[in-house]
Amino acid sequence: MQQNKRRKPRITISQIDYDRLSNLVAALEQRSPEIAASLAEEIERARIVSDKAIAATVVRMGSSVTYMVDGQQSKTVNLVYPGEANIEDGRVSITTPVGTALIGLKAGQSISYATRSGQIHDLTVVEVSQSREDALAQ
Numbered sequence: 001m002q003q004n005k006r007r008k009p010r011i012t013i014s015q016i017d018y019d020r021l022s023n024l025v026a027a028l029e030q031r032s033p034e035i036a037a038s039l040a041e042e043i044e045r046a047r048i049v050s051d052k053a054i055a056a057t058v059v060r061m062g063s064s065v066t067y068m069v070d071g072q073q074s075k076t077v078n079l080v081y082p083g084e085a086n087i088e089d090g091r092v093s094i095t096t097p098v099g100t101a102l103i104g105l106k107a108g109q110s111i112s113y114a115t116r117s118g119q120i121h122d123l124t125v126v127e128v129s130q131s132r133e134d135a136l137a138q
C-alpha cells in the first residue's frame with residue numbers, strides 16, 4: 001500500500017465544467033468505471049463557482065497549462081474532452097490521470113496522482129492561461 005497519501009489541494013471548478021464533467025462521468029461509468037470513479041472523486045471535492053467568478057489562473061476545460069512532474073522539465077498542454085484529445089498536438093484528455101489531476105488547480109499548486117500502471121507522481125502547475133474565446137466571454 002502506498003504511503004504517499006498527502007492531503008489533496010483545494011480545487012475550484014466552474015459550474016459549466018462541473019455540469020459537463022458530471023455528464024462525462026455518467027457516460028463513462030459502464031465502459032470505464034475506474035476512470036469515471038477517479039474523475040468523479042476530483043469534481044466532487046471541488047468548490048463550484050459561477051462561470052463568471054472563476055479566476056483566470058484556475059485550470060479548467062480548454063485551459064493551456066504548463067506543469068512539471070516530479071520536478072522535471074515543464075510541459076505545456078491544453079486540457080480537453082476525450083474526443084478532442086491528441087497528444088502530438090498537446091491536447092490532453094480530462095480522462096487521463098494527468099488531465100484529472102490538473103482540473104481545478106491554480107499555478108503553484110501541487111497534487112500527487114497515480115498513473116494507470118500505479119506509479120505515484122507529483123505534479124505542480126507552473127502557469128495557466130485561458131483560450132482567447134474564454135477570455136472574451138469573461
